[in-house]
Amino acid sequence: MDALDLLLNRRSVGKLCAPAPEGKVLENIIRAGLRAPDHGGLTPWRFVISQGKGLDKLGKILSDAAIAENSDPAVVDKMRHAPFRAPMVITVIAKVTPHPKVPALEQYLSAGCAAQAMQMAALAQGFQGFWRSGNLMFHPLVHQAFGLSGEDEIVGFLYLGMPEIEPMKVPQRHLSDFVEYL
Template identity: 55%
Template sequence: MDALELLLNRHSNPRLVEPAPAGEQLETIFKAGLRAPDHAALTPWEFIVFGGEQRKKLGDILAAATEAKGESPETIEKARLAPLRAPMVITVVAKVKPHDKVPQLEQEISAGCALMAMQMAALALGYNGIWRTGWFAFDRNVHQALGLDAQDQIVGFLYLGTAQVEVRKLPERDPAQFVRYFGS
């Protein structure tokens, strides 16, 4: 698939099964993430991989955070099972570093670009995935359980695997509805 076709047809797929990327293909996905825009070469990212049985540990972390919020047993169990919806989950973290010229937001956007690049690389390699966020990304209990520092921010959970079903083609969008030429 050529790069432009990939960009113009990007889509998420929440119905994922084995296999997940591994070996050289997974390494390629990480390399794509490491090419994200990175002002001052701060490399403000960390990729935490949960595959196989490790997904259950992530589920336990999400369930504990849900329980701490006082949610129902059904909601807690749903959180526990969430990482099992794909054979691999990569938690992408913005590892924010103090810098006079690169504010926190820019570093978080950089980590988001890394996540997007990784998803696009997975698609190019024949896999699929979905970028999920939700309140877990901002929950301090989740951050602590993952060993994150106070300034770190989860920008998303990249669920990866093989598409179980093909998703419908997304509708075309008219760029004119989103573009404004200043001064025109």
């Protein structure tokens, strides 16, 4: 697939099935994330891969946080099963290093760029992915489970697998609604 075509037609598919990326394909996905813009060469990213029993662990982390928030039992159950929307979930973490010229915001943006690059690398290799977030990724129990400290943050959960459904058409947007010139 042509790179520009890939960028202009990217759509998330919310229902993914096995197989998950593995071997050289997964390695390419991670390497794409490592090519994100990185002011100061701080490498402000960490990727935690969950699959198989790891999806159970991730579901427990999320449901425990939902329980701690006194969430409705249906929400707790939804969080427990959320990781199973795909055969693999990569938790993308901004690992923030205090730096006089590179604020935490730049490091969060870099981790976000890593997530986008990883998603695009998956698509380029015939897989599909979607990026999820949610208020529980900021929960102290979730941070503790992932060993976050200081200004570290989870920037999202990247779900990867094969599409179970066709992606929706890309919405047409008018550039003039988003672009202006000084």
